[in-house]
Amino acid sequence: MRAPGKPGNSYAIECFIDELAAAAGRDPLEFRLAHLKDQFGASLLKRVAERMDWKSRPAPNRANTGDRMMKGRGLAYVWYKHMDKPHGAWP
Numbered sequence: 001m002r003a004p005g006k007p008g009n010s011y012a013i014e015c016f017i018d019e020l021a022a023a024a025g026r027d028p029l030e031f032r033l034a035h036l037k038d039q040f041g042a043s044l045l046k047r048v049a050e051r052m053d054w055k056s057r058p059a060p061n062r063a064n065t066g067d068r069m070m071k072g073r074g075l076a077y078v079w080y081k082h083m084d085k086p087h088g089a090w091p
Contacts, residue, residue: 010076010078011076013078014076014077014078017031017032018074022058025058026058027056027057027058028074028075029045029049029054029056029075030056032045032075032077033045033046036077038079041077041079044077045075045077048075049075052073052075054073054075
Protein backbone atom coordinates (compact mmCIF):
# COMPACT_ATOMS: atom_id res chain seq x y z
CA MET A 1 0.00 0.00 0.00
CA ARG A 2 2.19 2.76 -1.29
CA ALA A 3 -0.33 5.56 -1.64
CA PRO A 4 -0.32 7.89 1.39
CA GLY A 5 -4.09 7.71 1.87
CA LYS A 6 -4.59 4.01 1.16
CA PRO A 7 -4.14 2.64 4.72
CA GLY A 8 -6.46 5.21 6.26
CA ASN A 9 -9.04 4.82 3.53
CA SER A 10 -8.93 1.02 3.82
CA TYR A 11 -9.41 1.27 7.59
CA ALA A 12 -12.40 3.59 7.16
CA ILE A 13 -14.04 1.30 4.61
CA GLU A 14 -13.56 -1.79 6.77
CA CYS A 15 -14.95 0.03 9.82
CA PHE A 16 -17.99 1.03 7.78
CA ILE A 17 -18.50 -2.57 6.66
CA ASP A 18 -18.47 -3.55 10.35
CA GLU A 19 -21.09 -0.86 11.04
CA LEU A 20 -23.25 -2.13 8.18
CA ALA A 21 -23.00 -5.69 9.53
CA ALA A 22 -23.97 -4.46 13.00
CA ALA A 23 -26.95 -2.52 11.62
CA ALA A 24 -28.07 -5.66 9.80
CA GLY A 25 -27.54 -7.78 12.93
CA ARG A 26 -25.17 -10.05 11.05
CA ASP A 27 -21.77 -11.52 11.74
CA PRO A 28 -19.02 -9.32 10.20
CA LEU A 29 -17.35 -12.26 8.43
CA GLU A 30 -20.60 -13.62 7.05
CA PHE A 31 -21.58 -10.11 5.92
CA ARG A 32 -18.28 -9.64 4.07
CA LEU A 33 -18.50 -13.04 2.41
CA ALA A 34 -22.07 -12.35 1.26
CA HIS A 35 -20.96 -9.17 -0.51
CA LEU A 36 -17.45 -10.06 -1.69
CA LYS A 37 -17.27 -10.96 -5.36
CA ASP A 38 -13.54 -11.78 -5.31
CA GLN A 39 -13.21 -15.57 -4.95
CA PHE A 40 -9.56 -15.33 -3.87
CA GLY A 41 -10.54 -12.89 -1.12
CA ALA A 42 -13.45 -15.07 0.02
CA SER A 43 -11.19 -18.12 0.18
CA LEU A 44 -8.58 -16.16 2.10
CA LEU A 45 -11.12 -14.84 4.64
CA LYS A 46 -12.47 -18.37 5.19
CA ARG A 47 -8.97 -19.74 5.83
CA VAL A 48 -8.15 -16.90 8.24
CA ALA A 49 -11.46 -17.41 10.08
CA GLU A 50 -10.73 -21.12 10.42
CA ARG A 51 -7.27 -20.45 11.86
CA MET A 52 -8.73 -17.88 14.27
CA ASP A 53 -11.42 -20.34 15.34
CA TRP A 54 -13.94 -17.66 14.37
CA LYS A 55 -17.27 -18.04 16.16
CA SER A 56 -20.17 -16.49 14.30
CA ARG A 57 -22.16 -13.90 16.24
CA PRO A 58 -23.98 -10.70 15.45
CA ALA A 59 -21.91 -7.56 15.88
CA PRO A 60 -21.26 -5.79 18.16
CA ASN A 61 -20.60 -8.18 21.02
CA ARG A 62 -23.50 -7.68 23.43
CA ALA A 63 -21.38 -9.05 26.31
CA ASN A 64 -19.59 -5.67 26.38
CA THR A 65 -22.67 -3.72 27.48
CA GLY A 66 -21.84 -1.47 30.40
CA ASP A 67 -18.07 -1.85 30.17
CA ARG A 68 -15.94 1.24 29.84
CA MET A 69 -13.67 -0.56 27.39
CA MET A 70 -14.98 -2.61 24.49
CA LYS A 71 -13.37 -5.95 23.78
CA GLY A 72 -13.61 -7.96 20.64
CA ARG A 73 -11.99 -9.32 17.55
CA GLY A 74 -11.95 -8.31 13.98
CA LEU A 75 -10.77 -8.94 10.49
CA ALA A 76 -10.44 -6.99 7.32
CA TYR A 77 -9.80 -7.67 3.67
CA VAL A 78 -8.11 -5.18 1.39
CA TRP A 79 -7.07 -5.94 -2.16
CA TYR A 80 -4.54 -3.53 -3.55
CA LYS A 81 -5.34 -3.18 -7.24
CA HIS A 82 -1.69 -2.75 -8.32
CA MET A 83 -0.48 -6.16 -7.18
CA ASP A 84 2.37 -7.74 -9.15
CA LYS A 85 0.78 -11.19 -9.18
CA PRO A 86 -2.72 -12.12 -10.34
CA HIS A 87 -5.27 -13.58 -7.95
CA GLY A 88 -4.66 -17.24 -7.27
CA ALA A 89 -0.90 -16.99 -7.82
CA TRP A 90 -0.24 -17.78 -4.17
CA PRO A 91 -0.89 -21.25 -2.74
